[in-house]
Amino acid sequence: MRHIEILETVFDPCQIQKNYQQKSMQGKTGYGATASFIGTMRDFNEGDDVAVMELEHYPEMTEKQLNTIIDIAEDKWPVQNTLIVHRVGEILPGEPIMLVVVWSAHRAAAFDACRYLMEELKHRAPFWKKETLVQGDQRWVEKNTDGHE
Amino acid sequence: MRHIEILETVFDPCQIQKNYQQKSMQGKTGYGATASFIGTMRDFNEGDDVAVMELEHYPEMTEKQLNTIIDIAEDKWPVQNTLIVHRVGEILPGEPIMLVVVWSAHRAAAFDACRYLMEELKHRAPFWKKETLVQGDQRWVEKNTDGHE
Amino acid sequence: MNIKVKYFASLREQIGRSGDYLQVSEPLTAMEVWKQATGREYFPDGLLIALNHEYISDDVLVNDGDEIAFFPPVTGG
Amino acid sequence: MNIKVKYFASLREQIGRSGDYLQVSEPLTAMEVWKQATGREYFPDGLLIALNHEYISDDVLVNDGDEIAFFPPVTGG
Numbered sequence: 385m386r387h388i389e390i391l392e393t394v395f396d397p398c399q400i401q402k403n404y405q406q407k408s409m410q411g412k413t414g415y416g417a418t419a420s421f422i423g424t425m426r427d428f429n430e431g432d433d434v435a436v437m438e439l440e441h442y443p444e445m446t447e448k449q450l451n452t453i454i455d456i457a458e459d460k461w462p463v464q465n466t467l468i469v470h471r472v473g474e475i476l477p478g479e480p481i482m483l484v485v486v487w488s489a490h491r492a493a494a495f496d497a498c499r500y501l502m503e504e505l506k507h508r509a510p511f512w513k514k515e516t517l518v519q520g521d522q523r524w525v526e527k528n529t530d531g532h533e
Numbered sequence: 534m535r536h537i538e539i540l541e542t543v544f545d546p547c548q549i550q551k552n553y554q555q556k557s558m559q560g561k562t563g564y565g566a567t568a569s570f571i572g573t574m575r576d577f578n579e580g581d582d583v584a585v586m587e588l589e590h591y592p593e594m595t596e597k598q599l600n601t602i603i604d605i606a607e608d609k610w611p612v613q614n615t616l617i618v619h620r621v622g623e624i625l626p627g628e629p630i631m632l633v634v635v636w637s638a639h640r641a642a643a644f645d646a647c648r649y650l651m652e653e654l655k656h657r658a659p660f661w662k663k664e665t666l667v668q669g670d671q672r673w674v675e676k677n678t679d680g681h682e
Numbered sequence: 683m684n685i686k687v688k689y690f691a692s693l694r695e696q697i698g699r700s701g702d703y704l705q706v707s708e709p710l711t712a713m714e715v716w717k718q719a720t721g722r723e724y725f726p727d728g729l730l731i732a733l734n735h736e737y738i739s740d741d742v743l744v745n746d747g748d749e750i751a752f753f754p755p756v757t758g759g
Numbered sequence: 760m761n762i763k764v765k766y767f768a769s770l771r772e773q774i775g776r777s778g779d780y781l782q783v784s785e786p787l788t789a790m791e792v793w794k795q796a797t798g799r800e801y802f803p804d805g806l807l808i809a810l811n812h813e814y815i816s817d818d819v820l821v822n823d824g825d826e827i828a829f830f831p832p833v834t835g836g
Binding site (some may be wrong): 396397398399401402405411412413414415416417418419420421422423424425426427428477478489491494495498499502 | 547551568570644
């Protein structure tokens with residue numbers, strides 16, 4: 385099972401995770417581990433105060449790439465269910481940018497797959513961030529930082 | 534910041550995470566990464582169907598050990614906030630057993646610290662599980678499986 | 683032969699449009715498409731190419747009806 | 760000198776009680792406390808010991824007012 389959602393308005397990651405689990409895993413008791421990651425917009429980046437961020441994407445390719453990385457994760461680990469939610473459009477500090485949740489029988493698989501999806505999403509999914517600084521300057525974020533920074 | 538909670542009744546991990554974040558990080562926008570892990574009771578273990586589980590603990594020591602592992606995590610990674618919730622008492626399949634959430638500026642720290650807390654909790658926190666199988670037999674879970682199984 | 687070309691993010695802003703429709707008489711490599719569509723000889727370092735929503739290298743052939751996209755390194759997540 | 764002894768989980772069930780209050784005339788090692796409190800010579804493989812809620816090895820001295828606990832491997836999480 386999987387669900388991918390691209391949202392243009394602010395979302396509540398905990399609520400989405402809860403609702404999706406209730407809907408998709410009704411009555412299922414074979415999963416023991418749920419690992420999740422929420423990316424939230426910070427009010428700073430590379431030493432500057434950021435006022436707002438514009439997130440652009442390439443819709444058809446986004447969907448395809450996210451499905452591909454879930455396919456690979458399902459091949460590598462015994463994943464039972466995956467949820468990926470990503471914001472696009474105008475995002476303010478403190479607002480969630482993305483959510484990745486993985487359900488599995490065992491914790492190692494859940495943790496590893498969740499992190500893998502996160503890293504691969506950052507490397508492959510066609511999203512681009514443009515920051516507007518508090519001082520008013522605009523700039524494209526040029527490169528995703530390494531996950532092991 | 535940190536919060537540790539031992540609960541004797543069923544809890545909603547997503548709701549607790551959401552409420553705790555709202556309460557403790559009101560107005561904070563410097564964290565970019567939230568990694569969480571939920572352990573849920575499965576309806577099987579070591580090839581047998583499990584009907585119910587009794588979780589015993591050593592209250593004063595539990596609190597002390599959980600504080601110690603959070604101290605160590607805070608030394609190792611730039612963790613901004615930590616939430617650990619653990620059930621005790623009678624638990625049914627599908628019910629959450631535990632929740633670990635870590636907030637940090639960067640995702641690597643959040644992931645690493647969350648997993649570290651999870652593994653250390655399993656190794657050091659004085660909890661014990663007793664399973665009642667569907668057939669009626671009772672048995673103590675003898676050993677926690679390795680996180681990298 | 684029709685090829686749909688798309689540009690995203692900072693590249694879209696530099697080029698000043700979000701895409702082009704290219705009419706060509708024979709299949710071109712991705713690099714040839716880049717040169718014809720943008721009129722630029724230089725292919726920026728690190729620029730990525732996707733053909734029908736999959737990543738490709740600049741020597742892959744683009745055919746009739748294909749959609750090719752050029753964009754800077756992705757920064758989602 | 761008073762020492763509070765606690766047993767947990769399967770060990771509690773085997774011993775048949777959740778703890779003992781030990782009165783002794785001098786500090787004992789954890790292993791000596793085990794033998795006096797339980798009356799057992801044999802110390803089970805893998806049994807853990809905590810003194811005032813911190814893990815210790817069986818040769819650590821237990822003093823007046825201390826709380827010592829014996830229990831099997833933990834299985835939380």
